[in-house]
Amino acid sequence: MDRRLKSWPQPVAALLATAMSLAAAAEAVPDAAVVRFNAICATCHEGECSGRLSFDSGAAAARNHVERHAGPSDASLLRQLYAILRHTKENCHQYPLTNPPQARSEWTAEDIAPWRDTHFGTYFIPLGELGTGQRRLEFEFDGPATGSARLADERMDTAAEERFSRGSEPAMVLTAVAGMRYYLHLQTEAVLQQLRIR
Numbered sequence: 001m002d003r004r005l006k007s008w009p010q011p012v013a014a015l016l017a018t019a020m021s022l023a024a025a026a027e028a029v030p031d032a033a034v035v036r037f038n039a040i041c042a043t044c045h046e047g048e049c050s051g052r053l054s055f056d057s058g059a060a061a062a063r064n065h066v067e068r069h070a071g072p073s074d075a076s077l078l079r080q081l082y083a084i085l086r087h088t089k090e091n092c093h094q095y096p097l098t099n100p101p102q103a104r105s106e107w108t109a110e111d112i113a114p115w116r117d118t119h120f121g122t123y124f125i126p127l128g129e130l131g132t133g134q135r136r137l138e139f140e141f142d143g144p145a146t147g148s149a150r151l152a153d154e155r156m157d158t159a160a161e162e163r164f165s166r167g168s169e170p171a172m173v174l175t176a177v178a179g180m181r182y183y184l185h186l187q188t189e190a191v192l193q194q195l196r197i198r
């Protein structure tokens with residue numbers, strides 16, 4: 001039991017403990033935390049669908065580890081990152097977004113901006129459903145871009161991968177499946193100014 005509750009009579013302490021864990025569970029996870037998770041945590045933890053976390057003592061036990069990787073963060077961001085990892089491990093599914101963007105075929109710099117991590121500079125863009133069949137993603141950067149792009153589906157499986165090199169037109173193709181949502185991971189030093197999906 002939480003140390004703060006030790007001084008309370010048993011039944012009251014139990015009630016308080018329930019209220020506190022409900023409050024923690026109800027804490028909304030902002031989309032920026034999901035972007036941060038995908039910027040860094042997912043590079044090692046994606047595709048780990050091994051079920052529950054093994055640290056029974058919860059976020060506190062993993063705190064040092066999470067803090068070391070998280071980039072600039074505070075207690076609530078650390079809790080949120082932990083909650084996202086728990087969700088992805090238990091459900092083997094992308095974390096549900098608070099404000100999922102509309103699926104669209106033309107993404108402007110303004111549409112893209114919220115999905116760039118403020119610290120790591122990587123992108124995690126929830127593209128939504130892409131219909132059925134072959135799709136081509138065309139990227140327009142603010143200059144020559146090197147780096148990599150990867151499309152993940154709702155189950156965090158890789159649907160397509162591409163490396164960008166100077167001198168080649170940055171684009172990638174995938175075969176979209178009906179009813180599946182796709183998520184674009186993009187790692188490059190350049191700024192993405194437009195994305196077209198054909």
Ligand code: HEC
Binds near residue numbers: 040043045048062067
């Ligand atoms: C460089 C790779 C790497 C990065 C980046 C990374 N982790 Fe980990 N993490 C590991 C490894 C390896 C373990 C131990 C094996 C395991 O449980 O997956 C671990 C364990 C954990 C655990 C305990 C797992 C359990 O079952 O109890 C948590 C929680 C965790 N990481 C959260 C995070 C979060 C949140 C981030 C992002 C801020 C992050 N990690 C970034 C590699 C990484």
